[in-house]
Amino acid sequence: MARRLRAGVAAQLPVLKAAGVNPGLAVVLLGDDPASHVYVRHKIKACEEAGIDSFLEKYEATLSEQALLARIDALNRDARVHGILVQLPLPRHIDARKVIQAISAKKDVDGFHVANAGALMTGIEGFWPCTPYGCMKMLESIGYPLPGKHAVVIGRSNIVGKPMAMMLLQQNATVTICHSGTRNLKALTREADVLVAAVGKARLVTGDMVKQGAVVLDVGMNRTTEGKLCGDVDFESVRTVAGHITPVPGGVGPMTIAMLLVNTLESARRAARAQ
Numbered sequence: 001m002a003r004r005l006r007a008g009v010a011a012q013l014p015v016l017k018a019a020g021v022n023p024g025l026a027v028v029l030l031g032d033d034p035a036s037h038v039y040v041r042h043k044i045k046a047c048e049e050a051g052i053d054s055f056l057e058k059y060e061a062t063l064s065e066q067a068l069l070a071r072i073d074a075l076n077r078d079a080r081v082h083g084i085l086v087q088l089p090l091p092r093h094i095d096a097r098k099v100i101q102a103i104s105a106k107k108d109v110d111g112f113h114v115a116n117a118g119a120l121m122t123g124i125e126g127f128w129p130c131t132p133y134g135c136m137k138m139l140e141s142i143g144y145p146l147p148g149k150h151a152v153v154i155g156r157s158n159i160v161g162k163p164m165a166m167m168l169l170q171q172n173a174t175v176t177i178c179h180s181g182t183r184n185l186k187a188l189t190r191e192a193d194v195l196v197a198a199v200g201k202a203r204l205v206t207g208d209m210v211k212q213g214a215v216v217l218d219v220g221m222n223r224t225t226e227g228k229l230c231g232d233v234d235f236e237s238v239r240t241v242a243g244h245i246t247p248v249p250g251g252v253g254p255m256t257i258a259m260l261l262v263n264t265l266e267s268a269r270r271a272a273r274a275q
């Protein structure tokens with residue numbers, strides 16, 4: 001599905017390019033976190049394959065917050081750039097919230113800016129965060145009827161849990177958000193028609209916690225002690241109970257990158273309309 005979406009973006013570019021707009025994405029990466037380097041490489045490659053211009057800015061982990069804010073200011077003004085993303089996490093001396101708010105909401109293709117969070121909450125045009133947006137696309141692809149269904153989201157992060165809950169609510173699901181303070185998690189997850197695990201705990205969700213036939217979306221990206229990549233869901237025990245389940249790797253992760261391209265294309269379209 002991610003491949004199909006990316007091909008769809010590529011197919012739509014010639015029309016924009018013929019109108020004189022070359023969509024461009026700026027990716028800002030600080031430090032040497034190996035996982036962040038892998039994700040950024042995938043994003044740049046996805047842009048190249050789709051025909052989106054990419055502007056990669058790599059800095060030492062010691063770059064000052066002030067210098068980073070100055071770069072964002074320059075990218076906000078750069079007409080070649082329709083999308084700006086700063087790869088997270090950032091080094092500890094940098095206030096990620098301040099950095100995200102410095103990105104123009106119109107170029108915030110990650111959908112993390114408060115203006116975009118507010119747009120999602122109130123149902124007006126903005127950018128949706130790529131990971132939960134990808135999850136919604138997957139639900140759409142199986143024709144899953146959300147109205148009246150009970151969706152349980154484990155995790156309340158600003159980039160996945162909260163926006164995921166909002167998107168599900170917008171589709172008239174009844175939404176429960178679970179977190180570290182939730183009592184009797186299993187009693188709640190067993191009630192879920194749609195279960196989204198986005199908590200960052202390897203194989204937290206086991207087969208006995210899932211309702212027969214439920215749709216299970218695994219947003220977790222964890223490493224086992226042997227260094228193997230695994231999600232928040234114990235795939236082997238849950239697959240026998242769930243109606244649909246996303247694997248890790250090869251599930252939500254690639255959709256995150258596909259939705260980034262979708263948002264970048266949309267940003268370029270909006271810029272073209274505003275010309």
Ligand SMILES: Nc1nc2c(c(=O)[nH]1)N[C@@H](CN(C=O)c1ccc(C(=O)N[C@@H](CCC(=O)O)C(=O)O)cc1)CN2
Nearest residue numbers: 039085086087088089110130248249250251253254256
């Ligand atoms: N600025 C952002 N920072 C971060 C985001 C984000 O959306 N914007 N999300 C995550 C990391 N992330 C994208 O940046 C991301 C994570 C994982 C994948 C992915 O495709 N994973 C593969 C496995 C890759 C591997 O082998 O390690 C998979 O699931 O199949 C894509 C994007 C935090 N930071």
